[in-house]
Amino acid sequence: MYIYTCSPDYESMLTCIYEAWASGKGHANIKLCVEPVDQYGLFDEYIYVEGNTEKAEKVSRAVWTRISQYLYWEISHALLSFEEDALDTVYRIMILGFHFGPQVTEMIQYKEVVRFREIRKLVSREVCSFQEFMRFYKVQDDVYVAHFEPRSRVIMPVAKYFMDRMPSENWMIIDDTHKEAIIHPKDEDCYMRILTDEELQALSSTESEDYYTRLWRNYFHTMGIRQRENKACQNNHFPLWMRKHATEFKEECE
Secondary structure: OEEEEEOOOHHHHHHHHHHHHHOOOOHHHEEEEEOOOOOOOOOOEEEEOOOOHHHHHHHHHHHHHHOOHHHHHHHHHHOOOOOOOHHHHHHHHHHHHHHHOHHHHHOOOOHHHHHHHHHHHHHHHHHHHHHHHOOEEEEOOOEEEEEEOOOOOOHHHHHHHHHHHOOOOEEEEEEOOOOEEEEEOOOOOOEEEEOOHHHHHHHHHHOOOOHHHHHHHHHHHHHOOHHHOOHHHHHHHOOHHHOOOOHHHHHHHO
16 A cells, blocks of 8 residues: 655645556555554555645646535545544545536445535534634733634634624634744735744743633533533534633633
8 A cells, every 4th residue: 555645734635636546556555644644554655745736737627627616615524534534535526526526425335425515514513613613812001812722723714704793803813733823914815824832832831811801711611501401412513632722611621
């Protein structure tokens, strides 16, 4: 088996797909995964692929024009997933897509399609959850900062949600897991920044208590009806691993 590996960024993953497809080694003999590889196979050959803008654009353009724009966006979101087999599953979907066309995502008789839909749903749920439960802290006079620790690299779709709702505010969303930040200056476009360990450490102090933080926490605990508390239902809608930076659960997570 030939194992093609790459960095977990979007350009590198598309380049990895390009190189695997162009290798001529046969789709059944190829597997794709992102670094780091947890366990190496004894008889597998590992081929590391560097990101290449031109090759990545060729893959994007081919999916957009030869299959469908819908599948392009679905693949873009699936590649955000933390699931180990996400990249390989996208590769298999593209094989089917170029053969069957736009209807490939409805062909659930193929296990690759079922798995692709599962991965896509997991990413979508994570994005929706963090859109609902993101908590901003006010820093200085007019800057708002929010931390979260997602499993998948969902910072861009989460930030896009707040761009539409907070266009005239200075804010920053920080992904502590992947050391990424989206910075949004007031009434301007946002941009992404990869954070160093020192920068991440410095920004961790932005989650400071203030009057409104304490007010919201008191309101949350006061308004709850203890006799009707349903921990199982609460955990289902707001899993414990998502709560670390939620104001109302901060004391429970510490």
